[in-house]
Amino acid sequence: MNKKQDLLAMTIDELELIMDTIGEKTYRAKQLFSWLHKGVLSFDQMTNIPKSTREKLSRNFYITHLKELKQLNSRDGLTTKYLYLLPDDNIIECVVMEYSYGTTLCLSTQVGCKMGCSFCASTKAGLIRDLTAGEMLAQVLYVNKALLEKEKKAIRGLVLMGSGEPLDNYNNTLKFLQLVHDPQGLNIGYRNITLSTCGLVPEIRALAEEGLSINLAVSLHAPNDSIRGKIMRVGRAYRIKDIIDACSFYFKKTGRRITFEYAMINKINDKLDHAKELANLLKGFPCHVNIIPLNQVKESELKRSNNESVQAFIKILEEKGVQVTRRREMGADVDGACGQLRSTFIAEKQK
């Protein structure tokens, strides 16, 4: 691993401290920050910073580089998946999705994941390592630069829903949010950012205390603890009741309505009684339920529910006054599920 520090992971305050420490004027920090957040990776291109300063920086620091291994475009043209190689040879993926309200990037926060959800390809080899704030930011900068060059459009929103559990990498995720929101950088509004969690109760409460107005999406996927514990290992650690209490606290602190993700799995969580149980659980709570037929991965035996079951499930929630939508399925033809493209790529390499 590189012993030098990554400049991409630094706030302007931290860059000012660095400039001061290396005997340079602190206003250079803003110039540097601006170059970095435009996706400039080479010190040579930072032409308004003196050569001697750039040399000092390159001797003591580095800028995270990602190497694009693969880019896959879905047939409908609405989804592009990117596979990147990190400097330590780990591989991560992220996906760009076109919505009516703008281009959104779904990024990874860890290499692998230790949460063990039974339907997820990202967790099969466990957690390999956390991503740094700079590595998360690099995904946004790389994709943003590519989109601007090719299509003259920028990323408008972010979802932290790729590989990894963002709240299991709490400090790096928080720093990344701060960096990407900085008005002197990409200036992505907190309201345009959604963090998805499998339901880590203490961290949801901690995030609420930060007072950021980011959207919270909780992967619920079951109407009771018994079913949840069977398909999500984390369901054995935290009860649904405690997750809802933490979400209620999050809503009180941020004013942001919670989204509950519900992947419908054939014969596991898709019965009409499950819909009724879910409706009772969420009655009166300021939330929205996102239903998605399971995105099947070859690493799991679980199958998606059929269309009739999905429709009937949604109808019951609607009748009981729960706000519900069926999430648009995106990128199934480009290994759209979390971690799937990465695991396919690694398996092919090992053949």
Ligand code: SF4
């Ligand atoms: S669904 Fe998310 S939290 Fe669960 S194993 Fe996959 S990456 Fe981890």
